[in-house]
Amino acid sequence: MHPYVASLKTLFEQNADPIQAAPMKKYLRDQFEYLGIKTPKNVVLQKEFFEEHGLPQLSELELVLRDLWSLPQREFQYVAVGLLGRFNKQVPAKFIKTIEYMIITKSWWDTVDSIAGGTVGVHFQRFPEVREKYLPKWRASDNFWLRRTAILFQLNYKKETDFDLLREIIRENLASKEFFINKAIGWSLRQYARVDPKAVTKFVKSTPLHPLSRREAMKHLEE
8 A cells, every 4th residue: 555545544544433434324325334534524634634745746646546446435535536636637648547447446426426527527628639539438338437427527618518519428328217327417407507598498398308307407497
């Protein structure tokens, strides 16, 4: 284990709260173990740790992230996602392999969504050639977390959103019965409705969306 991760692990274990761990584990359907460190405390501990140890070197970031990802308690994956976000504009193009690993390993919305709307969105803008290689593969993947990422990566693009592309990806997933796909479709449309509500309304009315997607998309448009 990288010494940086070992030091962070010690700090977090010293602040574990077994009483909080049980409900936190239950909230994510008992899929992950927890130390019982809630988000506000997690943020404080990270700040304390970074003030003392600084951020890892970019050359060591991949190893640090993978070590954090290998630990059983979910709090360490949250630290990894946050660390990755701090390096969004610095990581090289080839870092997409580590990003993909973090999406498809220990997958759940609490990590995937931050990576998709944050890191992947930035990475695809910085490296169009990476987007051209990986987006088609993710769109066609049997792994629905990769398909969810393909739907959500433009979440923060606002006026730079390629709505034609978003509509194409949504249409590819219209037959899906997966909750997280249909939720993502609605979320992406609701987000773009802030930019062009008429276009979203027209698309929703002319497309046989899953009822969940439709409700999410129109949530604020019908108010």
